[in-house]
Amino acid sequence: MTEPLLRSADEGAIRTLTVNRPDKLNALNAATLDALQAAFDDAAQDAAVRVVVLTGAGTKAFVAGADIAEMAELTAVAGRDFSARGQRLMRSIETFPKPVIAMINGFALGGGLELAMACHLRIAADSARLGQPEVNLGLIPGFGGTQRLLRLAGRAATLELCLTGAPIDAARALALGVVNRVVPAAELAEATRALAAGLAEAAPLALRGVLDCVHAGGECALGEGLAYETAQFGLMFATEDMREGTRAFLERRKPRFAGR
Template structure:
């Protein structure tokens, strides 16, 4: 089905591999198109409860965009390219099912932006992060200026974007860019463990947590108003009734997503 990515569904987790290891998994137009289709699967396939995005090979998660595609673009075409990227990455961010970036190497430029669009990030010890677009006379265009600032703070974000320097996994952890740093061999294991734990929770509540957390940063929605509305909506679900009864009865809740 895909030429530049590979997918597999295991225990309700949808693994999406960017599969251009000979090109450091760079994001070209075909990768972006196929990634968008894979994310559509996350939304529509009821067998999928969560997803992991990672890169094939040992060197790179995604080492950036395919710069060879940039040379012939006008300013308007450049803006259109950025718009397409932002739409795809926003769809990842807004997914009602959790999506983890398992960062198995370089996450630079568009790769760093892809990782930041996921709900959280787990990094291998050798992972490197950066927004080096200024080295090309560019700026991040797929949401990087916004998400990096939200995750690490304005000062650190500006330093990364203005110097173009990379940071290692431990600095990324200290700055709040990633949630965990693990040995490369444990990367998918840690991702799976976290998602399997989330799978035991009420899926409608998980989706509402994502929606409200995103509202805190979009500068448009009233996050507090959204929170009270989504909190109230939980009371109309069978899962809330089940969760409350299970708590009172001191048993494990059995959520059904209704």
């Protein structure tokens, strides 16, 4: 029986998606990109899912990049289409209405780092290595690496990583703001589960409001972003979750958010 390119498992309101090509270090080929797109589309529509965790199979790699064997045969037009396909996926993850956590358990290189950067939060094992090595293949990042790395780490670090192609360790990635946390490899799964569990108990509409505001604010002027935040803030007062959250605070109890 052929193993699926992507494994999906639910634990309560947490859905874990695992890129499942360990023999290829979980490299992203066209079929895997399509499987990921379908999985995120499904999770977006599933009301039972409140948080998505994304990781790679095995202990060596989160995703070690795009599939070089597949890319080597592409024409210029096909290469552009492959980039567009990857960018559509990354954009859908970046704008996903529920928190997405990248659990970086090993190499996150090229398309793998681009995939991780599209997620909302990133937890890395201390043994992880991250980078944009495309220049070593005569290429540039094609799934949004130059743009998202620029926004996370700044111009100097982006130019260093993309021009030299040299990977960095998890500690430097943390210092640059590319990842949110670094934990010992043996503790990665539990640390990610704890973060996901906390988010799964939070108010879903408030989480979406935060995601929408931060995403919008990153693409507009400050005044426009502030106006958008004010509008979203006002909308929260129309939700049952806001009433439950404020009542629970005043009653000194844990809130029970229903996502309404």
